[in-house]
Amino acid sequence: SQQGEEDPQALSIQEGENATMNCSYKTSINNLQWYRQNSGRGLVHLILIRSNEREKHSGRLRVTLDTSKKSSSLLITASRAADTASYFCATVWGRSGGGADGLTFGKGTHLIIQP
């Protein structure tokens, strides 16, 4: 079952503008992660935010997490043409006894940066 859902499905902006993508999820989580996928390639991990964190930065990326609303946002500042890709949020929910069955991914936001 898909846990995270990204919004919007597609986003097209001009180079230099900021891009914001949102992710909503359904159940409690341990952490939430954002991944990037270039067309026809594998996913690359961008950033992880734990359930007890509200905001995290990494370079031009800023992630927020609101556990009361079960939502997260990814902000890419000063976008570049090379940021064109699909962006996925992924969640891991609480699981007793350790172990994990991997991450559950949303359908992604396809971001197009126009030069």
Add this chain to the structure above:
Amino acid sequence: DGGITQSPKYLFRKEGQNVTLSCEQNLNHDAMYWYRQDPGQGLRLIYYSQIVNDFQKGDIAEGYSVSREKKESFPLTVTSAQKNPTAFYLCASRGAFAPGGANVLTFGAGSRLTVL
């Protein structure tokens, strides 16, 4: 360089044939995963393995089989029982699991299977 290698990158298969996708990692990761991605869709978990000689079904295991005889290798066989096998297949691995901590996955470049 450490990473995950998937092969082949592109594969064409006739209906009724089984095909095996290779996934090899040199990251010394314990857990490995297979995901399927359809156009415009997210990733769906097929199978995963947390240790050698053990694996578990994911959300869409029907028509697929796996083995985990070596830590480095987790091949996926798409059998003729899989009714709609044309898709992009992604293999991933994860290092030691820290309770409440990071389940960050490292992905291969993917294998695109087309059934003719």
